[in-house]
Amino acid sequence: MNALARHRVYVTSDLATSGVVGLERDQTHYLINVLRLESGDRVIVFNGRDGEFEAEITAVQKKSVDLTLLDCLRPQEEVPDLMLAFAPVKRARIDYIAEKATELGVGIIQPMMTEFTVMSRVNSDRLMANAVEAAEQTGRITLPDIREPVSFSRLLEDWPASRHIVFCDEKQAGSHPHAMADQVADLSGPAAIFIGPEGGFSPLERDKLNAMENAIPVSLGANILRADTAMVAALSVWQAVAGAWRNAHGST
Structure with a gap:
């Protein structure tokens, strides 16, 4: 069997x-x-x-x-060096984020408190339970590192130059659907996907990201997506053109 x-x-x-x-x-x-x-x-x-x-x-x-x-x-595999930094959302949707991030090969799940974040609490044990269940069901033998929530500003302090940031920016909405794929196709090494809250990143947060040499604003198409939908879309594009799926063989 x-x-x-x-x-x-x-x-x-x-x-x-x-x-x-x-x-x-x-x-x-x-x-x-x-x-x-x-x-x-x-x-x-x-x-x-x-x-x-x-x-x-x-x-x-x-x-x-x-x-x-x-x-x-x-044998044990290495945990993918891919971070998902996201602004916490309502309970059912944050469960979904932990589950799908695990299925899509994220190595680090980092809740991120932004200026427009509505949810003030995150149950890390619940996130891990969702990650474990997703790993059991999908055949993954690694588990993501579930980190405690941190503020947007604190997260960016001493950010390593070697880790690219790909941040989903609703201000970029309307770009060609292949825009993100084209922008990240040549990237390699550690990376982080940033997903903002329902109201998006604040002007100050967007300015901070745009000022970073290793940060890239991307569009996921003409529609402004909900945070959990944007997470699945962004991770799928990343894995397909720059991540684990790029060199996969024999998969369907």
Whole structure:
């Protein structure tokens, strides 16, 4: 059976062939009571550090399950050096952002408090839970670094010259749909995609970004997109022309 066709489980324990991993209560409930798995069934486990392993359910208790690790299916991969810096939005949409950013290969998720940001609190544990679920479902074996919220100004202090900033600017709306692809196609190395709040970046914030040599304002087309939609569009364009998908072979 293909590894992606089996149920994948994220664990925090270290992983090594022949090792035994105990699952938490919620994971036990999901595997045994929801998926109806039993002793002898196999799953895929990963921890974001030691690669991906096939594992067999070898002990089932009422509130716990033990997995015996079998073969290593994939060695650990490097976390992509791609940051998503975004202004927090409402709860359901911020869940969506964490989920899709993980699916689209982001290595760092950085909530960013801008002048027009409405939401003042971010539940980092909830963001991580969404990222873990997305990684389990999509076959990713790395997890993004979920960072604590920081102000726009603080984020730009001592910004490394080696990390490009691609910021989605609604003032650029109306440009040709391929404009962003053309602008970032020749970039390489660490990068950050900046997504502003509903009201966009303030004039002062836009001026700060435009004054940076390694920052590029981009348009995502004629329409002004919601933050979560802009995030998916921008990350997809980046990955296709400058990121992980550019050199991918055999994918569909």
